Amino acid sequence: MVFRLSHAGGSEDEAGFLAAAADLAAIPGVEEFQILDEVSPKNDYRFGISMEFADQGAYDAYNAHPDHVAFVEGRWEPEVEEFLEIDYRAGDGAP
Amino acid sequence: MVFRLSHAGGSEDEAGFLAAAADLAAIPGVEEFQILDEVSPKNDYRFGISMEFADQGAYDAYNAHPDHVAFVEGRWEPEVEEFLEIDYRAGDGAP
Numbered sequence: 422m423v424f425r426l427s428h429a430g431g432s433e434d435e436a437g438f439l440a441a442a443a444d445l446a447a448i449p450g451v452e453e454f455q456i457l458d459e460v461s462p463k464n465d466y467r468f469g470i471s472m473e474f475a476d477q478g479a480y481d482a483y484n485a486h487p488d489h490v491a492f493v494e495g496r497w498e499p500e501v502e503e504f505l506e507i508d509y510r511a512g513d514g515a516p
Numbered sequence: 517m518v519f520r521l522s523h524a525g526g527s528e529d530e531a532g533f534l535a536a537a538a539d540l541a542a543i544p545g546v547e548e549f550q551i552l553d554e555v556s557p558k559n560d561y562r563f564g565i566s567m568e569f570a571d572q573g574a575y576d577a578y579n580a581h582p583d584h585v586a587f588v589e590g591r592w593e594p595e596v597e598e599f600l601e602i603d604y605r606a607g608d609g610a611p
Contacts (some may be wrong), residue, residue, distance in 0.1 A: 508556035
């Protein structure tokens with residue numbers, strides 16, 4: 422997931438959002454959780470959230486988890502200005 | 517980097533492109549190289565290429581390497597229909 426917030430860079434609102442997002446790492450099934458700075462001048466996204474799941478069931482459970490649902494409704498939808506969801510599955514394309 | 521090829525899914529042309537892309541892993545400085553299937557129904561990209569670099573110098577050297585330049589000119593530009601470059605730097609956003 423790459424995204425841009427409606428908040429000013431370096432603002433308290435931005436820090437608050439990122440702290441709330443970091444709590445997603447505690448949801449069962451989430452592995453390799455990272456919040457990253459997106460720095461390419463070729464797109465307008467500012468942050469990325471990266472996480473891995475062992476299988477589709479783990480991903481589905483995360484999606485339905487009350488803490489995830491609450492984050493999406495309470496923080497993501499009101500505070501994220503633009504985003505792109507990217508979902509990878511290791512598979513045919515692997516070298 | 518996420519991208520979509522001009523080739524049909526499962527075609528020999530697609531396989532040829534992915535094989536050529538996999539050779540990028542041999543360029544000095546490239547770490548954690550992966551070609552991944554992009555499976556989100558929320559975007560139109562089909563594959564991702566993910567790699568890591570120790571620092572900006574390693575990334576710059578990769579960018580300027582003749583094998584990378586040849587791949588961009590000989591395969592990427594003619595065969596990639598749409599792409600988005602995403603560059604992450606571990607930094608302020610890290611939890």
